[in-house]
Amino acid sequence: MSASDETHDPNRRDFLYIATGMAGVVGAASVAWPFIDQMRPDASTLALASVEVDVSSLTPGMSLTVKWRGKPVFIRNRTPEEVKAAQDVKLEDLKDPLARNANLGSDATAADIDRSAGKGKENWLVMIGVCTHLGCIPLGQQGEYGGWFCPCHGSVYDTAGRIRQGPAPENMAVPVFSFISDTKIRVG
Amino acid sequence: MSEGHSTYSPKTGLGRWFDARMPLPRLVYDSFVAYPVPRNLNYMWTFGGILSIMLVSQIITGIVLAMHYVSDTSLAFGSVEKIMRDVNSGWLLRYMHSNGASFFFIAVYLHIFRGLYYGSYKAPRELLWVLGCIIYLLMMATGFMGYVLPWGQMSFWGATVITGFFTAIPLVGDWIQQLLLGGFAVDNPTLNRFFALHYLLPFMIAGVVVLHVWALHVTGQNNPTGIEVKSKTDTVAFTPYATIKDAFAMVVFLLVFAYFIFYMPNYLGHPDNYTVADPLKTPAHIVPEWYFLPFYAILRAVTFNIGPIDSKLGGVLAMFGAIAMLFILPWLDTSKVRSAVYRPWYKLFFWLFAANAIFLGWLGSKPAEGWYIPAMQISTLFYFAFFLVVLPVLGLIETPRRLPNSITEAVLEKNKAGSGHPAGAAAAPETKG
Numbered sequence: 248m249s250a251s252d253e254t255h256d257p258n259r260r261d262f263l264y265i266a267t268g269m270a271g272v273v274g275a276a277s278v279a280w281p282f283i284d285q286m287r288p289d290a291s292t293l294a295l296a297s298v299e300v301d302v303s304s305l306t307p308g309m310s311l312t313v314k315w316r317g318k319p320v321f322i323r324n325r326t327p328e329e330v331k332a333a334q335d336v337k338l339e340d341l342k343d344p345l346a347r348n349a350n351l352g353s354d355a356t357a358a359d360i361d362r363s364a365g366k367g368k369e370n371w372l373v374m375i376g377v378c379t380h381l382g383c384i385p386l387g388q389q390g391e392y393g394g395w396f397c398p399c400h401g402s403v404y405d406t407a408g409r410i411r412q413g414p415a416p417e418n419m420a421v422p423v424f425s426f427i428s429d430t431k432i433r434v435g
Numbered sequence: 436m437s438e439g440h441s442t443y444s445p446k447t448g449l450g451r452w453f454d455a456r457m458p459l460p461r462l463v464y465d466s467f468v469a470y471p472v473p474r475n476l477n478y479m480w481t482f483g484g485i486l487s488i489m490l491v492s493q494i495i496t497g498i499v500l501a502m503h504y505v506s507d508t509s510l511a512f513g514s515v516e517k518i519m520r521d522v523n524s525g526w527l528l529r530y531m532h533s534n535g536a537s538f539f540f541i542a543v544y545l546h547i548f549r550g551l552y553y554g555s556y557k558a559p560r561e562l563l564w565v566l567g568c569i570i571y572l573l574m575m576a577t578g579f580m581g582y583v584l585p586w587g588q589m590s591f592w593g594a595t596v597i598t599g600f601f602t603a604i605p606l607v608g609d610w611i612q613q614l615l616l617g618g619f620a621v622d623n624p625t626l627n628r629f630f631a632l633h634y635l636l637p638f639m640i641a642g643v644v645v646l647h648v649w650a651l652h653v654t655g656q657n658n659p660t661g662i663e664v665k666s667k668t669d670t671v672a673f674t675p676y677a678t679i680k681d682a683f684a685m686v687v688f689l690l691v692f693a694y695f696i697f698y699m700p701n702y703l704g705h706p707d708n709y710t711v712a713d714p715l716k717t718p719a720h721i722v723p724e725w726y727f728l729p730f731y732a733i734l735r736a737v738t739f740n741i742g743p744i745d746s747k748l749g750g751v752l753a754m755f756g757a758i759a760m761l762f763i764l765p766w767l768d769t770s771k772v773r774s775a776v777y778r779p780w781y782k783l784f785f786w787l788f789a790a791n792a793i794f795l796g797w798l799g800s801k802p803a804e805g806w807y808i809p810a811m812q813i814s815t816l817f818y819f820a821f822f823l824v825v826l827p828v829l830g831l832i833e834t835p836r837r838l839p840n841s842i843t844e845a846v847l848e849k850n851k852a853g854s855g856h857p858a859g860a861a862a863a864p865e866t867k868g
């Protein structure tokens with residue numbers, strides 16, 4: 248190769264060089280993708296199940312936990328005192344002012360009514376029982392606010408499952424759910 | 436330190452035949468027999484060898500365990516119990532492996548603190564240091580995934596919390612977490628991939644160890660004075676001097692290791708991990724393995740939002756940042772003097788740092804409540820201040836003590852200051868000549 252080769256018009260070797268390079272890059276990327284893609288949740292995991300729960304036996308002050316998509320869902324029939332305590336909290340005092348309720352718009356505020364099952368069903372609280380910090384399951388009716396306390400890193404939730412203290416950033420999530428009769432809830 | 440030319444001369448015909456075709460014996464001879472090491476190395480320099488045998492031990496016991504272990508959520512816990520009760524000598528192999536991980540970390544921490552004290556990370560050994568940090572990171576990943584395999588309560592909840600770190604990343608966090616878990620929660624796909632990776636990573640560690648030793652043999656070892664080797668009298672041959680010292684230290688280390696295996700095999704573990712994983716019940720108090728505790732304390736120290744960064748992301752950033760400090764350490768220390776022996780202020784701060792690290796570890800084992808939280812915050816602050824303030828500033832304002840002209844001079848000076856009886860020369864070969 249003489250120095251003057253470099254100033255030549257693109258020749259056959261340049262073309263092969265660029266074409267091979269391009270094929271290599273595209274090839275490497277398309278081979279890499281399935282190796283990453285296989286890591287994602289598979290079809291059986293994604294198959295969206297919904298669960299129906301009979302809540303007729305829950306008197307005020309009782310809760311139950313059901314497993315939905317591998318995660319626990321807390322269903323609690325709150326006592327009037329708990330509802331009152333949650334309603335009395337001012338929005339400004341909340342660390343996370345949003346409802347995080349999948350049944351409402353994403354801008355709904357964390358007022359107690361929008362955390363609960365809604366008008367007439369304010370006593371019902373249905374939420375995914377997973378701490379929004381790093382995923383532990385909080386313990387019920389514990390902590391300073393009589394709501395939930397996460398033993399892992401000390402997040403404290405109130406009786407509406409709203410984060411009040413500790414490292415967790417968000418209120419516990421309310422999943423899609425509905426009352427299919429007065430005593431039956433469908434989650435999902 | 437590479438002398439440039441090799442002194443190997445094969446004595447047998449077979450040796451010469453090999454040497455002309457693939458000079459592996461020459462490489463071994465030059466690296467582990469004739470290789471010159473500083474004559475003043477102390478026992479803190481024996482942990483490299485100890486780490487190598489611990490890696491081999493983990494790989495051998497691990498492969499044997501893998502012959503009996505089943506990575507399925509419904510069978511994993513039972514298969515480990517079977518190893519403990521039914522497999523011949525299974526209890527011993529498992530205790531060697533689980534305690535082996537702890538002893539691996541004990542050795543690596545002593546090895547790292549040795550480097551900190553004697554300034555082994557400074558030029559020209561930056562790359563050597565960074566390669567060491569990569570090994571440490573890979574060890575943490577391996578240890579974490581190994582701990583998930585027995586599928587006990589701590590396995591499950593440890594995995595939940597640690598993969599939860601990734602959900603702190605804005606926008607793509609949840610997607611990354613699902614990619615790691617293969618689902619919405621820790622489950623069978625998670626266990627399977629962790630087993631595959633737990634099998635793979637130790638071999639990657641072995642690969643990086645080769646690079647680490649290669650880099651070491653280019654720059655040569657540091658030594659307690661931190662002064663570079665200047666002449667032949669500063670060094671002794673690796674064999675027999677370093678070989679025998681390393682071997683003796685290994686025997687002592689392995690005796691302590693054996694004591695744990697036979698007399699207190701579960702002392703470093705957590706009883707909750709003998710309860711099978713329950714995805715619906717978090718243990719009252721979850722803690723990672725002891726070797727992660729200082730970082731766990733740093734994670735939990737951030738309980739407040741910092742501007743746009745919420746407390747969760749803040750905690751995760753602080754924790755990864757704490758490890759990142761080790762990587763950039765060579766460029767933070769402004770002092771030209773390596774060894775703490777000649778740096779009175781650095782020596783003080785080094786010991787404060789070491790005490791603080793142990794205190795952080797202790798805090799990491801405590802629940803996040805009461806006075807522990809402010810203590811974690813103050814300790815975390817000191818941890819970062821050591822790297823980001825103390826190291827850069829000390830190098831500029833500290834007056835080091837007078838450095839000896841050479842390793843030989845330092846050794847002879849020390850010898851004179853000591854008893855000075857001639858019999859000492861035989862007992863302490865490093866002072867000979």
Ligand code: HEM
Nearest residue numbers: 493494497498500501504533536578581582584585634637
């Ligand atoms: C860097 C080296 C390694 C480290 C630090 C390490 C660490 C660990 C840890 C901490 C555990 C949990 C022990 C327990 O509490 O039961 C474990 C389990 C396990 N490891 Fe490793 N390991 C290493 C190498 C290997 C290798 C090379 C294999 C080969 C396949 C392996 C296979 C296993 C198996 C099958 C288990 C589950 C059985 C049990 O829990 O005892 N490990 N490992």
Ligand code: FES
Nearest residue numbers: 378380381397400
């Ligand atoms: S996971 Fe609940 S506080 Fe960390």
